[in-house]
Every structure is written in structure tokens, then in C-alpha cells.
Amino acid sequence: MSKPHYDREHHVKKATGIGDPQCFKGEAPAARFKVGDKVRIKDLPDLFYTRTQGYTRGAEGTISRLVYESPPAEDESWDNTENVEWFYSLVFDMQELWPNYPEAYAGDTVETEIPEHYLEAV
Amino acid sequence: MSSITRQKVMRHLDIVGQIQPALHQATHAPSPDMIDNAHFRAYTRSPHDVGGEPDVSITWEEKEEEVWEHNTFVTCEVLAWRGVWNAEERRRRQNVEVGQTQYLGLPYYGRWLLTAAKILVDKQFVTATELQDKVAEVRKRYE
Secondary structure, eight states: OOOOOOTTTTHHHHHHTOOTGGGTTTTTOOHHHHHHHHEEEOOOOOSSOOSSOOOGGEEEEEEEEEEEEEEOHHHTTOOOOOOOEEEEEEEEEHHHHHHTTGGGTOOOEEEEEGGGEEEEOO | OOSSSHHHHHHHHHHHHSSSOOOOOOSSSOOOOOOHHHHHHHHHEEEOOOOSOOOOOOOOOOOOOOHHHHHHHHHHHHHHHHOOOOOHHHHHHHIIEEEEEHHHHHHHHHHHHHHHHHHHHHHTTSSSHHHHHHHHHHHTTTT
């Protein structure tokens, strides 16, 4: 093993004074979805790293907000920051996520952020 | 709840609950036919992907952070400012690379501190021998 020679400060130089993910603003391709769209979460392989919760996979949610542009966690975690995409805040009906969710709490929701490449139109 | 993916998700969460670290239970070196695709996924999942697996409840305690915890946080931030890692690599190492047993077994900032030391060795900023020598030196102060 040899010591890496890449510019290990490239990320901190880019984000200093701006913030992360703010430093990636304007780098993502045009958003494929808009607020109010119903989408399904793809069950992509979760080998090594992901932040797309297992319990959301295969479920349908509604987009409540386009939150920011960023490399997906799977890339940024190994300092790969070239492929930037939109992140969406999605609202899931708890009854959609959990079998036997109590009828008394119908209308409960959970909201979480998921990157675009996990989403498919319903 | 009808799609095949959703059925797989629910089975996945069930298996994950069953493989929570258990003491004194022989699970060493299973033969390949003991690990089907569903079990492979449960074993290799990111341990921080929690939610929905069967588990016991824990006690909620309101507690101030301790000085060593603040110091650990600052140390990890400084490592980011110096380009040693970014926040996402830090999370991956603290929450996933530590494995299920350490993820559930160590205190929150214990994982931060352990990971801060580990990345300095992994990326060759210090050698494991230098780190071990330093730990031994500090230990001597308290003997």
C-alpha cells in the first residue's frame, strides 16, 4: 500500500465558508420529479453503504420538497463527489410502511430524504 | 403491503432482528448452504439502517454531554477541516465499518473516538505502532 497523492483537501476547500451540501448547488442535472409527485423507492443493492432506509424500499411516498443537490452518500462516503443529484424529502404513510399499523393512528406519516436515483415514478 | 419487494423488506427486518449480536452462541464459519440470499443481505447490511426490526425497548435518559465527548467531537471536526475525511466518510466509519456488535455495544462518542484513531492509521497519518506506543505511554501516567 502506498500513500495516496490526490488532493485530500479538495472537499474542504470547496465547502469552507459555504457548507456541504450547499457547495454542490447548481451541479445536479435538472430534477426529474416535482413537489406532489408520487414515487416508489427502488430496492437497489445496499452493499457496503447506503442511507436509504431498508424499510422504505418498495414503498410509495409523496415528494414534499426538493431539499438540496449533493453526491449520494454512497459516493461521498469514499470522497467521490463528481456525480451530484437532487435529494427529495418524501412523506410516507405509516400504514403503507408497516403491516398491522393501528387504525387508531391512521394518518400518521414519516418524512425522510432520499436521492433521486432511488426514485421511480408510480 | 402486497408487492414482492415489500414482502422481502419485512422478511429482511425479521432476520436482522434475529442476528442482533448474541453472546455465547456458536455461529462460527457457517457452511455456504446455511447462508441464503436473504441472510447474506441481513449480514452485510449497513448496521445503522435501523427501523422495523424486532428489538427490545431501551430506557430514555436525559444526560449532559461530558467533556471528553465535546473534545472528541471537536477532534473529528478538525480532522475534516484538515481533509482527513468528510462528514459522510466519518458517518460510514462510525456507524457501519465498526460492525453490528460495536455499533450496538459501544457508547455513541466511543465510536467517534475509536474511529478518529482508526482513520489516522488507515490513511497512514500515524502507524499502528506509533498509536500503540502512545497509548502505552499515556497508560503509564495513571499507574
